[in-house]
Amino acid sequence: MAGPDVVIVGAGAAGIFAALAAAESGARVLLLEKTPRIGTKILISGNGKCNIAHDGPIEEVLKAFRPNEARFLRPSVYRMPNREILRIFTDRGLEVYTREDGRVFPTHQTARDVVQILRDRLDEAGVALCLDTPVKRILHDGGRVVGVETDEPTGRSSATRGSAGPAWGAKALLNEVLAERDSGGRPLGARTIDCSKVILAVGGSSYPNSGTTGDGYPWVLELGHGMVKIRGALAPIYLALEESPVEGHSGVAIRDALVKLRSGGREVQRVQRDLLITHQGLSGPAALFVSRVAAEEMERGDCRVEVDLLPSARPEQVQEDWIEAGRRNPHGRVANRLTELLPESLIEPFLRSAAIPTETLLGRLGKKERNRLVEALKGWNLGRIRAVPLEKGECVAGGVPLDEVDPRTMKSLRCEGLWICGELLDIAGPVGGYNLQAAFATGWAAGESAAG
Numbered sequence: 001m002a003g004p005d006v007v008i009v010g011a012g013a014a015g016i017f018a019a020l021a022a023a024e025s026g027a028r029v030l031l032l033e034k035t036p037r038i039g040t041k042i043l044i045s046g047n048g049k050c051n052i053a054h055d056g057p058i059e060e061v062l063k064a065f066r067p068n069e070a071r072f073l074r075p076s077v078y079r080m081p082n083r084e085i086l087r088i089f090t091d092r093g094l095e096v097y098t099r100e101d102g103r104v105f106p107t108h109q110t111a112r113d114v115v116q117i118l119r120d121r122l123d124e125a126g127v128a129l130c131l132d133t134p135v136k137r138i139l140h141d142g143g144r145v146v147g148v149e150t151d152e153p154t155g156r157s158s159a160t161r162g163s164a165g166p167a168w169g170a171k172a173l174l175n176e177v178l179a180e181r182d183s184g185g186r187p188l189g190a191r192t193i194d195c196s197k198v199i200l201a202v203g204g205s206s207y208p209n210s211g212t213t214g215d216g217y218p219w220v221l222e223l224g225h226g227m228v229k230i231r232g233a234l235a236p237i238y239l240a241l242e243e244s245p246v247e248g249h250s251g252v253a254i255r256d257a258l259v260k261l262r263s264g265g266r267e268v269q270r271v272q273r274d275l276l277i278t279h280q281g282l283s284g285p286a287a288l289f290v291s292r293v294a295a296e297e298m299e300r301g302d303c304r305v306e307v308d309l310l311p312s313a314r315p316e317q318v319q320e321d322w323i324e325a326g327r328r329n330p331h332g333r334v335a336n337r338l339t340e341l342l343p344e345s346l347i348e349p350f351l352r353s354a355a356i357p358t359e360t361l362l363g364r365l366g367k368k369e370r371n372r373l374v375e376a377l378k379g380w381n382l383g384r385i386r387a388v389p390l391e392k393g394e395c396v397a398g399g400v401p402l403d404e405v406d407p408r409t410m411k412s413l414r415c416e417g418l419w420i421c422g423e424l425l426d427i428a429g430p431v432g433g434y435n436l437q438a439a440f441a442t443g444w445a446a447g448e449s450a451a452g
């Protein structure tokens, strides 16, 4: 019986698209997945709703990435653009809608339906899928890949099917790969699968419970690649709480805040979105957005989060406004006026930051106090960042350096017979469907190329 033409390691977004592209190009494809299911991160994406892609012209989509990432992604994203990605699903009855901000979601269905469509397509394409089959090593000889070694069993194999594709005996191959299993479907031990073409699609190392535990990192290093340091991205931010005014206020949100990152006193990033206070620090759209830069900057030294509560007003205007308020309503409390800007429970800590007594009346606000108030309104220091937890990020930044991979094909420029795609690459887009899109597109490019 013929062995596989291509072995793909990891059945996430990138691995599944790689498998579809390779199988539809006529290759015999073996897809090995560590966990008992495919597309685990797709299932949890967008809170189970799955933000599949980002709509709009490709050049606009690429602008969301860092310039070097956009340059790298351009060929594969043009080859498998957002509309084509969506067609893979809509052809099978998935209805999608685009939110005002460009994010595309299934209309009625959930991430489960998205994954089921992919599962059906893998079967129809004749991909031999082995679940519960962790790969342990990538075998190589003289700078070229020669196969993979699977690990000892991790658990029960819940599904190891694969329809017989028209061109080859996927079932027969599965039987061979899975031959040594007990009656419950558990593989009986490590085994070697020979193959001269291997696509690595094992993702990063965030959400390790989903199966992504950074297995690919030591492999690519052994295969001659470098590694851009792995850091958290799209993650919550942990603050040094002992010096933070928001300590003890978890669950409170600051709406539409202008959040600024200050590193060594210099502003390095800003974004205007909702900010959520947690028991460890900050989360919500604004924190996730700045987390990648925060993770980089905190390594350089003091990096802080600051909030501008009146982003559309200049400091002089704010001054005038408070003077006028004091004239109009001298017996009103400063604290009451702040309820327009802050949730009630944050007013006291805010005033403490500005060294203004809580009971202060508008008419009694002295010049120095007013200056401190305006300063705090335009840049409330929420504290020093102490960590950006890698494991809690929606993706990781860092990975295989982009100049070590051919952007048209995802072929490794360091090792013959190796393709690398998805989050294992040094790419981390913002929230908005960008990361799945990048995984789909790079996976597709890898699959087409490896099949050719």
Ligand SMILES: Cc1cc2nc3c(=O)[nH]c(=O)nc-3n(C[C@H](O)[C@H](O)[C@H](O)COP(=O)(O)OP(=O)(O)OC[C@H]3O[C@@H](n4cnc5c(N)ncnc54)[C@H](O)[C@@H]3O)c2cc1C
Residues within 6 Å of the ligand: 009, 010, 011, 012, 013, 014, 015, 032, 033, 034, 035, 038, 039, 040, 041, 042, 044, 045, 046, 047, 050, 051, 052, 053, 133, 134, 135, 136, 201, 202, 203, 204, 206, 207, 210, 211, 212, 213, 215, 216, 393, 394, 395, 421, 422, 423, 424, 432, 433, 434, 435, 436, 437, 439
């Ligand atoms: C909570 C959460 C929400 C998200 N929401 C969105 C969203 O709405 N939109 C969006 O665009 N992005 C979202 N993302 C990011 C997106 O899910 C990932 O960027 C994308 O899934 C990466 O795809 P990938 O195929 O490269 O890796 P993964 O999807 O992580 O897939 C890698 C696969 O490889 C398997 N694997 C690992 N090691 C081995 C091994 N040794 N042997 C065999 N298999 C192995 C893993 O089990 C996994 O199935 C979200 C991420 C998270 C965590």
